Amino acid sequence: MAVKPSPTRKPLFRRNRIFTDYVPALIALVIIFWVATAIRWDFVATLQFEFLWQFRWALLQGLGITLLLTGVAMTAGLPAGFLLAAMMQSPWPPIRWLAFVYVESLRNTPLVLQLFWIHYALPSFTGYSTTVLQSGMIAMTMQSSAYLADVARTGIQAIGHGQWEAAKALGLPRRVVWMKVVLPQALKIIIPPLANIAIGYFKASAVLALLAVGDLMTVGVRIANFTFKPIETLTVVGIIYLVLGYIFSSLTYRLEALYGKSEVGR
Amino acid sequence: MNFDTRFFLEAMPLLVDGLWTTIVLVLGSLAIGIMLGLIGCYGKLLKRGPLSWLAFIYVGVFRGLPETVLIFWIYFCGPLILDVRLSPLGSGILALSAVSGAYLTEIFRSGVLALPPGQIEAARALGLSPYRRIRHVMAPQVVKIMMPTFIGFIAILIKNSALVSAIGLGELFYQAMTLSATTYKYFEIYTAVGLIYFALIFPLSALSQHIERRQRRQRS
Numbered sequence: 001m002a003v004k005p006s007p008t009r010k011p012l013f014r015r016n017r018i019f020t021d022y023v024p025a026l027i028a029l030v031i032i033f034w035v036a037t038a039i040r041w042d043f044v045a046t047l048q049f050e051f052l053w054q055f056r057w058a059l060l061q062g063l064g065i066t067l068l069l070t071g072v073a074m075t076a077g078l079p080a081g082f083l084l085a086a087m088m089q090s091p092w093p094p095i096r097w098l099a100f101v102y103v104e105s106l107r108n109t110p111l112v113l114q115l116f117w118i119h120y121a122l123p124s125f126t127g128y129s130t131t132v133l134q135s136g137m138i139a140m141t142m143q144s145s146a147y148l149a150d151v152a153r154t155g156i157q158a159i160g161h162g163q164w165e166a167a168k169a170l171g172l173p174r175r176v177v178w179m180k181v182v183l184p185q186a187l188k189i190i191i192p193p194l195a196n197i198a199i200g201y202f203k204a205s206a207v208l209a210l211l212a213v214g215d216l217m218t219v220g221v222r223i224a225n226f227t228f229k230p231i232e233t234l235t236v237v238g239i240i241y242l243v244l245g246y247i248f249s250s251l252t253y254r255l256e257a258l259y260g261k262s263e264v265g266r
Numbered sequence: 267m268n269f270d271t272r273f274f275l276e277a278m279p280l281l282v283d284g285l286w287t288t289i290v291l292v293l294g295s296l297a298i299g300i301m302l303g304l305i306g307c308y309g310k311l312l313k314r315g316p317l318s319w320l321a322f323i324y325v326g327v328f329r330g331l332p333e334t335v336l337i338f339w340i341y342f343c344g345p346l347i348l349d350v351r352l353s354p355l356g357s358g359i360l361a362l363s364a365v366s367g368a369y370l371t372e373i374f375r376s377g378v379l380a381l382p383p384g385q386i387e388a389a390r391a392l393g394l395s396p397y398r399r400i401r402h403v404m405a406p407q408v409v410k411i412m413m414p415t416f417i418g419f420i421a422i423l424i425k426n427s428a429l430v431s432a433i434g435l436g437e438l439f440y441q442a443m444t445l446s447a448t449t450y451k452y453f454e455i456y457t458a459v460g461l462i463y464f465a466l467i468f469p470l471s472a473l474s475q476h477i478e479r480r481q482r483r484q485r486s
Binding site: 113121220 | 309315316317332336343347421425426431442446452460464
């Protein structure tokens with residue numbers, strides 16, 4: 001009876017029981033023992049998570065604002081990203097440089113700094129002060145547009161030269177070429193990286209708690225300070241981020257399976 | 267809104283102080299993160315056994331948590347549970363190295379998986395010892411493959427280090443916050459600090475892109 005060769009790769013390391021099983025198990029035991037003795041069990045026994053139930057609406061509202069911020073950063077950032085990608089392909093150098101400076105300055109500074117710059121420094125220019133939530137939205141949208149410009153560019157570049165030439169040969173105006181030929185296909189290609197960036201911003205929005213924007217982390221810090229129960233509150237907030245992030249990323253895998261193999265004519 | 271040069275010269279020492287703390291924070295958490303990443307990478311490549319389960323849980327948790335939550339958690343909850351006193355610098359390094367370790371695990375792992383399998387088989391067929399296989403065959407190639415991602419990660423780490431200001435560590439962004447809150451020179455200070463961060467991060471991300479482009483050209 002012929003045995004089919006299995007398609008899986010050989011493991012990189014040959015399994016060595018001492019190094020893969022016994023030593024890690026020993027180290028794990030030592031760590032568990034150390035942690036078990038170091039933890040103040042009498043204090044841990046007094047932890048109670050039930051009290052958070054009365055703050056459920058506040059937490060839910062914070063989560064809503066986090067999701068809103070992520071949604072705004074994505075939906076407003078994507079058109080801006082496409083605009084930046086188009087600017088980078090512009091035949092006119094100053095426009096290219098402008099897009100380059102915008103993208104690089106937003107990508108190479110921390111989001112917190114941009115947030116504070118927009119909230120505190122920008123009003124001295126414009127004379128119009130924004131609320132914390134508006135500042136958060138502007139900061140997140142500006143940074144996401146800088147990252148999405150790259151994603152949009154890969155999407156546009158994936159569309160073959162033949163399509164541009166065909167559209168030109170058909171005499172389509174530039175606007176129609178973008179709206180009817182390039183964008184619909186590019187959008188399909190960039191869905192997986194787009195979803196990854198969205199998850200990244202869902203996490204990164206916790207930064208806005210430094211300005212007390214009102215997102216989930218802000219609410220968590222506020223409850224922790226108000227009730228003097230940081231462990232329960234921050235743990236629950238962390239679990240909410242973790243679980244939702246996990247759900248989103250498993251949805252992304254599904255999307256990738258759906259759209260990842262979509263082919264674009266060259 | 268005119269730029270005050272004299273004020274700037276006065277503020278400079280404080281900002282330089284903050285810059286050093288930022289650099290210590292980044293290098294410290296990078297060093298610990300690389301060690302954690304190597305262990306995690308080894309664990310994940312095993313695919314079975316307790317070490318691999320630990321590595322899977324570790325990477326899943328620390329990549330899924332926002333860095334801000336982790337920094338707050340370690341600083342406020344660590345001392346309550348474990349009865350140890352953590353300085354802001356200590357908890358900042360702890361939090362950032364835990365996160366770095368999780369990301370570096372994946373970076374190292376993808377570098378190892380990108381290695382052509384023939385290389386390891388050939389090394390094995392030649393009878394090289396496991397140490398020589400790793401030291402002379404795998405490591406040089408893996409380092410080359412993952413270099414652009416690794417350098418890009420250092421840039422991300424510098425950006426994340428600004429979050430530690432939330433627990434009152436006097437690094438660059440914290441100095442900017444306190445200075446601007448006392449002098450009301452928001453525009454000058456945040457712009458200057460933004461330029462300092464840019465000067466730190468831009469060379470790294472440019473280098474990372476440059477290496478990546480060169481590798482792609484070599485491959486094709």
